[in-house]
Amino acid sequence: MSRPESLQNALSGEALIDRLQREAPRAPLMDTFGRAVSYLRVSVTDRCDFRCVYCMAEHMTFLPKPELLTLEELDRLCSAFVARGVKKLRLTGGEPLVRRDVMTLFRSLSRHLDSGALEELTLTTNGSQLARFAKELAACGVKRINVSLDTLDPQRFRALTRWGDLPKVLAGIDAAQDAGIHVKLNAVALAGENEDEIPSLIEWAHGRDMDVSLIEVMPLGETGAERIDQYLPLTTVRERLAQRWTLEDIAFRTGGPARYVSIKETGGRLGFITPLTHNFCEGCNRVRVTCTGTLYMCLGQDDAADLRSPLRASESDDKLHAALDDAIFRKPKGHDFVIDRPGRPPALRRHMSVTGG
DSSP: OHHHHHHHHHHHHHHHHHHHHSOOOOOOOOOTSSOOOOOOEEEEESSSSSOOOTOOOOSSSEEEESSSSHHHHHHHHHHHHHTTTTOEEEEEESSSGTTTTTHHHHHHHHHHHHSSSOOEEEEOOOOOOOHHHHHHHHHHHHEEEEEOOOOHHHHHHHHHHHSSSSHHHHHHHHHHHTOOEEEEEEEEEEETTGGHHHHHHHHHHHTOOOOEEEEEEEOOOOOOOOOHHBOHHHHHHHHHHHHSSSSEOOOOOOSOOOOEEEETTTTEEEEEEOOTTTGGGGOOOOOEOOOSEESSOOOOOEEEEEEEEHHOOOOOSHHHHHHHHHHTTTOSSOOOOOOOOOTTOSSSSSTTTSSSS
């Protein structure tokens, strides 16, 4: 073996040892309320190819690309959380699949599935890019994804997303199912917009073996619309659905905040995510990291921790893990979401796309 080859192999060996040391199991992340953090949502970009009326302003200002963590840094950050007991990892955005070369991140993170350290690698997507990436995602061990879809009416879809193309999203869903990926739909319940369509959307999804989760609009960021006008309590939605179908509460959970019922007539599951009508914080096992390395211990609070600085301060992860310990110690008991009157600014000024919508 030539000297350059020998040196390269030695360096590769050292890099492997460094990685194994960094990813060695450490003490689980536990907050002061006894909740273990086992679910991490990571925004890989704040950019999106839609401008949904409840999520973004029409003319958004996005972060300069140099401020974003590199894909290698995102891998290292996610791996540090896996070493601390995170079992479910969800990549989000913005729209995660518009991040250039994002599949290299999925391929690299899939090693934690192979080792058994990670139980699930998944993503939330608007579906616009799924036709391109579904097979690759399945090859990386992604078995289940969430697709945000609020309507099956093309004109209404264009109005709600401002830029979206419904046939492209439906083709993406087809491609994901053809690749063997289970698809769950997320639909935001919007007063006066899609509330009349909720039953037909559920029937369509259940007819294709897809679960559905309904979500109350969240007061995050200025979008040019009054949130109180968009807000449709899911208690009201459930009452309406119960007049149409037989709903039975079930213990099924996916690791997130949804509480599920089974619908006897459709044979499918329906989840309710209710940050406003029913605070779901008591069993919260989740934290979120932005594409700039800012850790939010609670979606509905402003307190945050900078993970980018300790990540870049050393090749060792000691400072990063110290920052994680300090941050999780500050994880609050619950959020502060409130929607109560017109003209009130959003509960939090950051947009949902910043922290992983």
